[in-house]
Amino acid sequence: MQRLALGLLLLLFCGAVSAEQVKPPKAPATTPAAPADAAKKAAVKAPVPKKPPAKELFGAVSAPAPLAARAIGSYAKGCLAGGISLPTNGPDWQVMRLSRNRNWGHPRLLDYLERLASDARALDGWPGLLVGDMAQPRGGPMITGHSSHQIGLDADIWLTPMPDRILTPQEREDISATSMLKDPFAVDAAIWTPLHTKLIKRAASYPQVSRIFVHPAIKKLLCEQAGKNRAWLAKVRPWWGHFYHFHIRLSCPPGAEGCENQKPVTGDDGCGTELANWYKMLRKAEVAAARPVTPGAAPPARGKPPLSLGDLPRECMTVLNSGGGMPAINPDGTVPAALKAMAGKDAGPPAPHLDDAALAALKAQLSGSKAGSKPAPDAAAKPVTEAGSASVPLPESKPSPEPASTPGTQAGSASAAEAVPLPDHKPH
Numbered sequence: 459m460q461r462l463a464l465g466l467l468l469l470l471f472c473g474a475v476s477a478e479q480v481k482p483p484k485a486p487a488t489t490p491a492a493p494a495d496a497a498k499k500a501a502v503k504a505p506v507p508k509k510p511p512a513k514e515l516f517g518a519v520s521a522p523a524p525l526a527a528r529a530i531g532s533y534a535k536g537c538l539a540g541g542i543s544l545p546t547n548g549p550d551w552q553v554m555r556l557s558r559n560r561n562w563g564h565p566r567l568l569d570y571l572e573r574l575a576s577d578a579r580a581l582d583g584w585p586g587l588l589v590g591d592m593a594q595p596r597g598g599p600m601i602t603g604h605s606s607h608q609i610g611l612d613a614d615i616w617l618t619p620m621p622d623r624i625l626t627p628q629e630r631e632d633i634s635a636t637s638m639l640k641d642p643f644a645v646d647a648a649i650w651t652p653l654h655t656k657l658i659k660r661a662a663s664y665p666q667v668s669r670i671f672v673h674p675a676i677k678k679l680l681c682e683q684a685g686k687n688r689a690w691l692a693k694v695r696p697w698w699g700h701f702y703h704f705h706i707r708l709s710c711p712p713g714a715e716g717c718e719n720q721k722p723v724t725g726d727d728g729c730g731t732e733l734a735n736w737y738k739m740l741r742k743a744e745v746a747a748a749r750p751v752t753p754g755a756a757p758p759a760r761g762k763p764p765l766s767l768g769d770l771p772r773e774c775m776t777v778l779n780s781g782g783g784m785p786a787i788n789p790d791g792t793v794p795a796a797l798k799a800m801a802g803k804d805a806g807p808p809a810p811h812l813d814d815a816a817l818a819a820l821k822a823q824l825s826g827s828k829a830g831s832k833p834a835p836d837a838a839a840k841p842v843t844e845a846g847s848a849s850v851p852l853p854e855s856k857p858s859p860e861p862a863s864t865p866g867t868q869a870g871s872a873s874a875a876e877a878v879p880l881p882d883h884k885p886h
């Protein structure tokens with residue numbers, strides 16, 4: 459059966475499959491029929507498998523590819539060879555949501571996390587890291603939650619300090635991370651502490667870190683608290699959804715072939731125009747989120763189709779196949795083992811929203827500023843992109859904070875995908 463599935467899969471990826479090429483399932487012999495007729499009938503009835511999205515294939519594999527460690531492709535379009543798993547308990551960390559099996563990464567990421575956990579505790583007094591999603595055993599796209607985290611160089615760290623005891627596996631499934639927000643635009647001063655600021659600063663301080671993603675409100679607070687030494691702020695970038703965890707992205711290992719870095723950040727601390735533009739987007743998103751669905755209105759635009767194996771670098775096929783790990787595929791094109799991966803519980807609470815009075819005030823403010831002020835020049839209205847180029851659109855035109863429909867992510871051009879900050883978690 460596995461061989462059949464593998465055969466089907468290979469055929470699929472090599473090109474179009476006609477019904478005749480698919481070996482028909484053995485039908486129980488019922489009425490005698492001419493052999494040629496029976497073959498014809500069976501051929502017509504044989505289901506033509508759909509091409510499973512790459513996220514189902516990678517989501518179904520439970521062990522790493524037994525190859526030398528390599529981050530292949532880009533953060534949102536790639537895979538991981540020779541992944542290693544972060545031990546679920548370390549001296550200064552604990553891995554959460556073990557059922558997801560996403561505590562895998564490139565050795566560079568594991569070295570970094572162990573160092574950060576140790577330094578943050580010894581030098582800053584942060585009690586230890588609660589580690590969220592890293593990568594799947596062979597990286598690749600995930601069924602739930604992320605569009606990046608594909609090459610073993612991304613990790614989510616909860617903003618909840620580690621408790622002073624070993625959590626049980628069940629607690630690691632059930633405990634929710636803590637939201638740092640008071641409302642959609644501001645950090646809750648009763649929850650955020652100076653230790654949180656030190657932790658993010660520490661995380662950004664290592665040369666192998668390419669970027670750190672946090673919610674815009676957290677970025678704003680860090681801008682206010684940074685003081686004179688502001689160089690580290692350049693790597694700390696705003697992005698949707700990062701209000702109960704932050705996201706660490708490492709650069710490719712030096713000299714790694716086929717691993718695609720994002721452009722290095724500029725020296726700009728990001729506390730000026732960029733942050734202001736993020737706040738414009740946040741306000742619009744808040745109004746959009748509260749908009750009632752009009753009966754009879756057109757359904758919301760659907761996101762880009764999911765990545766297929768053919769969209770990933772060619773070597774990702776080898777990564778998926780190595781060591782006989784190829785997942786079995788149902789005749790209807792689904793991957794049964796992948797369905798289990800969908801059960802993972804969100805790590806944190808839903809994003810906060812304004813109450814009715816505050817929303818009305820925001821709407822009045824937005825329409826007032828539209829009517830009262832002269833139109834802003836184009837460059838000012840467009841958010842500065844991750845690469846600092848104004849030519850790549852950010853989600854301003856689509857105010858809904860739905861990363862799946864954000865330009866420049868999965869199916870965008872390679873340059874766009876590299877130029878904008880890659881989205882991460884889908885807010886629910």
Ligand SMILES: [Zn+2]
Pocket residue numbers: 604607612613614704705882883
């Ligand atoms: Zn993340």
